[in-house]
Amino acid sequence: MTRFALSSSPDTASGRRRRATIRATDLALLAGVAALVACAGPQSALDPAGRGAERIAELFWWMTAGTVVVWAAVMALAFYVSTRRREPGPRAPGVLIVGGGVVLPVLVLTALLIWGLALLPSLLAGVDAEPTLFVTGRQFWWEVVYRTSDGRVVPLANELRLPVGRPAVLQLDSHDVIHSLWIPALAGKVDMIPGRVTRLTLEPSRTGVFRGLCAEYCGLSHAHMAFVVAVTEEHEFAEWLAHQAEPASAPASPLAARGQELLLAHGCGACHTIRGTLADGDVGPDLTHVGGRLSIAAGTLSSDPRAFQRWIEAPEQVKPGVHMPAFAMLPQADREALAAYLEGLK
Amino acid sequence: MTDESRPPRENLWLLTAAPFIWLAHLLLSYITGAVWCAKIAGRGGSLGAARAAIAVYTLLALAGLALVGWRAMRRRRPVEPGPAREYDAPGDRDRFLGRTTLLLTGLSALAVVYAALVALFIRSCR
Numbered sequence: 266m267t268r269f270a271l272s273s274s275p276d277t278a279s280g281r282r283r284r285a286t287i288r289a290t291d292l293a294l295l296a297g298v299a300a301l302v303a304c305a306g307p308q309s310a311l312d313p314a315g316r317g318a319e320r321i322a323e324l325f326w327w328m329t330a331g332t333v334v335v336w337a338a339v340m341a342l343a344f345y346v347s348t349r350r351r352e353p354g355p356r357a358p359g360v361l362i363v364g365g366g367v368v369l370p371v372l373v374l375t376a377l378l379i380w381g382l383a384l385l386p387s388l389l390a391g392v393d394a395e396p397t398l399f400v401t402g403r404q405f406w407w408e409v410v411y412r413t414s415d416g417r418v419v420p421l422a423n424e425l426r427l428p429v430g431r432p433a434v435l436q437l438d439s440h441d442v443i444h445s446l447w448i449p450a451l452a453g454k455v456d457m458i459p460g461r462v463t464r465l466t467l468e469p470s471r472t473g474v475f476r477g478l479c480a481e482y483c484g485l486s487h488a489h490m491a492f493v494v495a496v497t498e499e500h501e502f503a504e505w506l507a508h509q510a511e512p513a514s515a516p517a518s519p520l521a522a523r524g525q526e527l528l529l530a531h532g533c534g535a536c537h538t539i540r541g542t543l544a545d546g547d548v549g550p551d552l553t554h555v556g557g558r559l560s561i562a563a564g565t566l567s568s569d570p571r572a573f574q575r576w577i578e579a580p581e582q583v584k585p586g587v588h589m590p591a592f593a594m595l596p597q598a599d600r601e602a603l604a605a606y607l608e609g610l611k
Numbered sequence: 612m613t614d615e616s617r618p619p620r621e622n623l624w625l626l627t628a629a630p631f632i633w634l635a636h637l638l639l640s641y642i643t644g645a646v647w648c649a650k651i652a653g654r655g656g657s658l659g660a661a662r663a664a665i666a667v668y669t670l671l672a673l674a675g676l677a678l679v680g681w682r683a684m685r686r687r688r689p690v691e692p693g694p695a696r697e698y699d700a701p702g703d704r705d706r707f708l709g710r711t712t713l714l715l716t717g718l719s720a721l722a723v724v725y726a727a728l729v730a731l732f733i734r735s736c737r
Contacts (some may be wrong), residue, residue, distance in 0.1 A: 386732065
């Protein structure tokens, strides 16, 4: 402020105004850039990568523009009222109340309603997509099953892979409480309700790795119930699905082989399935190709050996309320072997 | 001048007519849609006949609202000129009820149209 308060001559005053304007524009630019940066990322509805999200983002921006117009109009009116000189005519209040309180809201709301309703059919459109995807919400992870038309059933967990540019229909269900599946970058959210199948159509428009999450409070670790969505080219998707359909690979090292023995001996197979081994439980996630996933513990940890160890030692610390018991009583060497085996299940 | 000679009928029933028509339209539309999808068309089926039924309900509701609105209009006679007063004579109250009824009719008509718009855009039970 001090550098502006030097003189009151007209020249300096205009210069001061100019400088002040530049400063204001700079600030606005900075704020704009900061806001845009906040809008990008793997979990942003304003950085859409799918048809549904594109429509929703479009609607959001129009509504934002609308609210700016309404705000500006109200400010202009307030300014006008505080500066006008003459008294309004007797009909002015009536015109303002009927115009601003009835006609304008009815027009705006009708336009928004028609827009929203016109959007719905395209977002709900059911198409016969291949493969069919079933996603079941469970406390606090996602059971994913791909069914292909040639009869292959591929059970997975906590990760979705989709081919780009082609619609995929997800059939959603829940095993325990109400969850909600939301991939902000791809589409709107749909609830997962026990005993009822809901549907969600995803149509990714570009490749990338995105984050999905549970959008309905479902218990202690609701905030840790996430998953990774990888959108890839069609041929990569086909290769990936073919690989996922295969049974688990054999342990590649003596350490991993020891890990496999330990896994079966300690009863991990009572809850987890590793296709191709004796482990065939269906309480926890399928671990057949768990080492090849982009994350473990439902989007909470990366899939490196240290993360596997941490999870085996103290799952409750990573995800409060988790159903998996801790295996901290195992010797360190055994935990390392288990982690090496799991991480090797590519 | 027949209106002037007849004593105003001071009752509230006409006031409730418009919201009642709105309520009936909404309930009938929802029940028809729900029963059609649950018992006849099935999941993913076409709304077909249910949409036609909702169109009929809407026309009936709007006709009923027009009738209510017309009767409310007739109760809005111009204010009788005279010395300043409290505006609580039976005629004044009748005029107030007429005005309120007319406004409620407008609101109900808008609500009926909004409910019907859903059936205009949504074509399947899914």
